[in-house]
Amino acid sequence: MDAREKALFQAHGHAVRWLAGLSDRPVPARAGVEEIVRALGPDLPDGPTPPDEVVDLLATAGEPGLTGFPGGRFYGFVVGGTLPAALAVDWLVSAWDQNCVMRAASPAYAAAEDIAAAWLLDLLRLPADSGVGFTTGATMANFTCLAAARDAVLARAGRSAARDGLAGGPAVRVVVGADRHMSVDLALRYLGLGAPDPVESDDQGRIRPDALRRALADGPAGPTVVVLQAGDIHTGAFDPFGPAIGAAREAGAWVHIDGAFGLWAAASPRHAGLTAGCEDADSWATDAHKTLNVPYDCGLAVVRDADALRSAMGLQGAYLIHDTRGDPVDTVPELSRRGRAFPVWAALRSLGRSGVSDLVGRLCRHAASFARGIAGIDGATVLNDVVFTQVCAAFEDDARTDRVIDRLLDDGTTWISGSTWRGRRVLRISVSNWSTGDDDVARTLDALRRAASRQR
Incomplete structure (x- = not known):
């Protein structure tokens, strides 16, 4: 074996042993950061180390500091695990090392993304012609969708965010439930929109449609975005989408739904009632590395108006090879990124x-x-x-x-x-x-x- 094969062989052995031991090992890590630093060695070596020895060192020294996230008894942070097909294909993602920016650069990736996006829209009962972007996670999915929302509501007010920026333009008001996830506030901060206006939620964290209607009627007129949620982080509760979206429409607002883990209820006939009416929104964010159980990192940004998504995220470059049908780069913030659609396709195809x-x-x-x-x-x-x-x-x-x-x-x-x-x-x-x-x-x-x- 050459150096690359030896390193991959060692990694395979360590991975199989790690996964096989999850049912018996303690779920929390058994060693702290300082202990792992000592075991790894804090000083940069003067010379090279064979790749297989590097793999062995990290796997052996790092194992006591690993938490059993992939096991069946970890219930913190809504992180999910990794389905076998998605795990194996994610190894291929690293081996293939594709540039996933353009259709012309990697037709295989573009094909997998097209198919996976169509399957996702079908399973989640969302409009079939929506734009879909494969982001790092739900935080960036919220960011991507809210960027499209910001630009669209400003355009309705005669302002081009791309050309004119935000300074001196009309303020964009964002109205949220009091129990929204903190990633929504973070995305708004990244987008220069400031803190949202919270309205009252009920005892399960669901936004109150009557409070939302009053807040929209009493607040300042102008470009407005309403953020709802599918799956409260504490209770799992879903906002009442029908009346809440109705109130938002009366005010001319864009409606975004943060459904990091809960949007997947739509894929189960028994639980789809929880998401009833959410298909009438303008954008949706969810994670594939939560409920769908693909490896980190993989979020999904869905925007009903695909042109609005491409307008907010797309870019031009003389050295890029643009496709008239659009490219993966047109739907997410990053240029350099992993082939996230490959493991999503694998998970859906296997299930x-x-x-x-x-x-x-x-x-x-x-x-x-x-x-x-x-x-x-x-x-x-x-x-x-x-x-x-x-x-x-x-x-x-x-x-x-x-x-x-x-x-x-x-x-x-x-x-x-x-x-x-x-x-x-x-x-x-x-x-x-x-x-x-x-x-x-x-x-x-x-x-x-x-x-x-x-x-x-």
Whole structure:
């Protein structure tokens, strides 16, 4: 074997051993940053090191500092896992090393992106002629969609953001629910739009359509964007899209939906009612590395008006080979990027329509099992209506809730994140991994009972 083959062979062996050990190893990392730095060696060597030895060093020294994100008992941060076909194809993405900017540069990539985009629009029940961009994640998907929204509502007011910029032009008002995800605010900051105007949400984090209508009527007239959400980060709740979008339309606003993990409910006939009416929005953001379980990084920006997306994101360059049908570069902020559509295509091709539906349904079923199990633990209360994949629970007081969380992490069986919701410390369970099974749920509930009993 040459140096490249030896390095790939070593990487394959380490990867297979890592994945095979996930069911038995503790979920939290066993070593801290300083320990890993010492094991890796902080000083840059004077000379070269054979590639296979580099792979061995990183895999061996780094393994104790790895968290079991891909395993079935990690329930923090809504991160998902990686389906086998998507994982294997992602290895090919690195090996192929394609420049994914233009159709002419990589016809194979462009074809995979075209097919995957069409399949996604079909599964998510969104307009078939929408523009789709494959971004780094939901934050940049929100950014991409809101850039198209900003430019479109300014154009309606006679202002070209691309030509004139924002200074001296009409202000763009962005109205959001009080419980929106922080990535929306971050995207607005990147776009120069400042802080949004929040309106009241109900006890599950859903925007109140009556409060939205009042806010739109009472606020300043001018270019307006309304941001709704599919899947609250704590409760999994979905905004009432029909009446909320109706209120926004009365005000002439662009409607964007942040559906990082929840938009995938549309792919399950049993849960599609949660997204009813969201197809009437103007843009949608979601992640493929959450509910669909492809590798990091992969977000999806969808804009009903494909021309608005290309106008906001597209660019020209004398050295680029432009295609009259449009190029991948026209739909996302980055020029240099991974071939994200390849693993998305692989995940969808391996699952098929029924497999995607079953995946979503399985995640929801496990969340319901968690809710039932937690309700039977002395002192524990499930705080949300479990409608999708999120479970929020707490014990009698914040101190005990935090002690249980700490004990869970010390136990190592699972990882459940702590958070603060409605002014109360909570355990937040996000069921996102395709590999989570009934046994993982049972083991996690047993660990939670042990932690609660020891901290009583």
